Amino acid sequence: MASRVSDHLERLGRASADAVAEFGLGAVLFGQSLFWMILGRRRAQPVRLEATFARCMEVGIQAIPIVTMMSITIGMMLAIQGIYTLRVFGAEDQVVIGVGFSVVREFGPLITGILVAGRTGSSLAARIGTMRINQELDALQVMGINPVRFIVAPALIAMAIMVPVLTFWSDIVMLAGAGWYISVDLGMSWGAYIDRLREIVKVEDVTHGLWKSVLFSALITLVGVINGALVQGGAEGVGKMTTRSVVLAISAIIVTDMIFAFITTRS
Amino acid sequence: MTAEAAVVRAEPELVANPPVIEVVDLITHYGPREILHKISLSVRQGEIMVIMGGSGSGKSTLLNSLLGLIRPTSGQIRILGQDLNAIPDVERTRLRQKTGVAFQGGALFSSLNVLENIMLPLREHTRLDQHTMRIMARLKMQVVNLAGFEALMPSELSGGMIKRAALARAIVMDPRILFCDEPSAGLDPVVSSAIDDLILSLREAMGMSIVVVTHELESAFKIADRICVLDKGNILIVGTVDEVKNSPNQRIQNLLNRRTEEETLDPDEYLRRLTAAND
Ligand SMILES: Nc1ncnc2c1ncn2[C@@H]1O[C@H](COP(=O)(O)OP(=O)(O)OP(=O)(O)O)[C@@H](O)[C@H]1O
Numbered sequence: 001m002a003s004r005v006s007d008h009l010e011r012l013g014r015a016s017a018d019a020v021a022e023f024g025l026g027a028v029l030f031g032q033s034l035f036w037m038i039l040g041r042r043r044a045q046p047v048r049l050e051a052t053f054a055r056c057m058e059v060g061i062q063a064i065p066i067v068t069m070m071s072i073t074i075g076m077m078l079a080i081q082g083i084y085t086l087r088v089f090g091a092e093d094q095v096v097i098g099v100g101f102s103v104v105r106e107f108g109p110l111i112t113g114i115l116v117a118g119r120t121g122s123s124l125a126a127r128i129g130t131m132r133i134n135q136e137l138d139a140l141q142v143m144g145i146n147p148v149r150f151i152v153a154p155a156l157i158a159m160a161i162m163v164p165v166l167t168f169w170s171d172i173v174m175l176a177g178a179g180w181y182i183s184v185d186l187g188m189s190w191g192a193y194i195d196r197l198r199e200i201v202k203v204e205d206v207t208h209g210l211w212k213s214v215l216f217s218a219l220i221t222l223v224g225v226i227n228g229a230l231v232q233g234g235a236e237g238v239g240k241m242t243t244r245s246v247v248l249a250i251s252a253i254i255v256t257d258m259i260f261a262f263i264t265t266r267s
Numbered sequence: 268m269t270a271e272a273a274v275v276r277a278e279p280e281l282v283a284n285p286p287v288i289e290v291v292d293l294i295t296h297y298g299p300r301e302i303l304h305k306i307s308l309s310v311r312q313g314e315i316m317v318i319m320g321g322s323g324s325g326k327s328t329l330l331n332s333l334l335g336l337i338r339p340t341s342g343q344i345r346i347l348g349q350d351l352n353a354i355p356d357v358e359r360t361r362l363r364q365k366t367g368v369a370f371q372g373g374a375l376f377s378s379l380n381v382l383e384n385i386m387l388p389l390r391e392h393t394r395l396d397q398h399t400m401r402i403m404a405r406l407k408m409q410v411v412n413l414a415g416f417e418a419l420m421p422s423e424l425s426g427g428m429i430k431r432a433a434l435a436r437a438i439v440m441d442p443r444i445l446f447c448d449e450p451s452a453g454l455d456p457v458v459s460s461a462i463d464d465l466i467l468s469l470r471e472a473m474g475m476s477i478v479v480v481t482h483e484l485e486s487a488f489k490i491a492d493r494i495c496v497l498d499k500g501n502i503l504i505v506g507t508v509d510e511v512k513n514s515p516n517q518r519i520q521n522l523l524n525r526r527t528e529e530e531t532l533d534p535d536e537y538l539r540r541l542t543a544a545n546d
């Protein structure tokens with residue numbers, strides 16, 4: 001009985017030690033990536049443009065359809081919900097305020113982050129996990145090719161560029177989706193809707209969301225890489241860590257988002 | 268002075284062929300478990316050293332230590348005169364360009380085709396133009412008999428082709444030392460023997476020193492200048508093929524005759540293992 005309890009405690013202790021270790025690993029990876037971005041060329045080991053570009057295509061261009069579809073849907077959902085709630089006060093036409101703010105500050109970055117975590121974070125974890133069990137990471141190392149420079153740095157750069165771009169696109173599409181529903185339901189013209197948006201939503205609100213998405217991009221990448229690098233065993237291990245990377249990345253995004261919202265609404 | 272002279276007289280070939288790999292008192296742990304127990308070994312210039320041993324004897328652990336993939340607990344590994352675990356990163360990167368590794372499973376990059384895989388070390392470490400790199404990679408593909416398969420992806424290759432491609436990638440920088448992990452494991456006898464010939468010809472043509480890990484006796488006897496037999500993390504013998512074959516050591520003979528290790532357990536220990544609870 002007593003041993004059960006201590007077992008539990010030990011497992012809990014080990015789990016939190018692991019969590020701290022993974023956190024540290026993330027920081028180290030991030031630092032090393034920066035190192036290679038800045039000093040790689042001098043060491044004749046530059047971060048490759050082609051690799052970065054290829055990642056950009058994967059992360060960004062191929063995600064456009066799903067991001068577009070989800071953003072339209074969520075934009076409409078926000079409008080529907082907003083109008084329904086505000087009707088209680090007879091203030092339906094104020095819906096633009098709610099939609100405008102929440103889209104560019106919250107929903108655009110959040111939805112894009114979650115979709116990218118599901119697409120790219122998971123594929124990064126799977127790719128690196130597979131490379132690990134196939135000894136491709138070892139092969140890189142013994143060839144004198146630093147895996148962080150070769151794999152992690154291009155992914156970080158591509159994500160830091162493409163996630164904000166996708167987020168911006170998601171903002172536009174989401175606002176369009178909301179605008180379409182509002183114009184149908186409330187009979188507000190497109191011109192009036194856009195004018196109203198421009199009155200309410202400041203450039204800072206948009207950039208706030210975009211900076212947040214840069215942060216998300218780093219979280220997703222590092223979580224994906226670490227989970228891939230920690231894969232044990234064969235294909236089954238890859239599957240397990242891929243799932244774990246998606247769950248962790250999405251959780252990290254949501255928690256970070258909450259903290260961000262809390263801090264930036266204080267002042 | 269006199270000491271040196273004595274060495275020259277005693278082992279003249281040692282002076283003519285200075286060691287390219289020197290392992291001194293190597294101890295390696297996985298977690299708390301000691302795997303290699305104070306191993307010392309040296310590989311001479313231009314020789315083919317085969318590391319043999321039963322499953323779990325520590326062959327992969329030794330190889331990974333030589334490659335710098337796992338850090339030893341203590342002891343020294345000198346590759347081409349440099350202490351692998353004491354030199355700065357930049358030096359180690361340079362050293363690694365003078366060694367090539369063919370991994371057991373090939374470890375080809377699945378997103379690159381065969382030619383790109385073989386070209387990768389050139390692309391990362393030289394300033395040659397694309398055209399020259401292609402030619403050099405194609406040359407190596409010819410050496411391993413893979414000409415014509417440049418555009419295939421690793422997933423489209425057979426087991427033997429994967430080993431060849433891995434070899435081609437390992438030698439594309441004309442390394443001084445080549446490491447091969449189980450080069451003929453899982454191949455049919457004809458292909459496996461062709462790989463052995465390939466390894467021999469690499470040594471002839473390029474004068475490489477080659478370290479091969481294998482448990483295929485036939486292949487070991489065919490290619491080895493010297494064989495190092497590992498057992499439970501200890502070296503039983505290092506010697507020529509004949510020396511190993513004629514060794515009176517029972518464990519070596521068991522290994523050579525493919526007799527499974529009858530573990531000499533006392534009854535108490537046996538019972539204890541059987542009844543050892545998992546919780
Ligand atoms: N990653 C690891 N973690 C913990 N122990 C390990 C690890 N890898 C190997 N070992 C242990 O080290 C010992 C030597 O293993 P090693 O892989 O070097 O053997 P081997 O000679 O290569 O065997 P095989 O012919 O089966 O590949 C084994 O007892 C094994 O249990």
Ligand SMILES: [Mg+2]
Nearest residue numbers: 323326327328
């Ligand atoms: Mg092994």
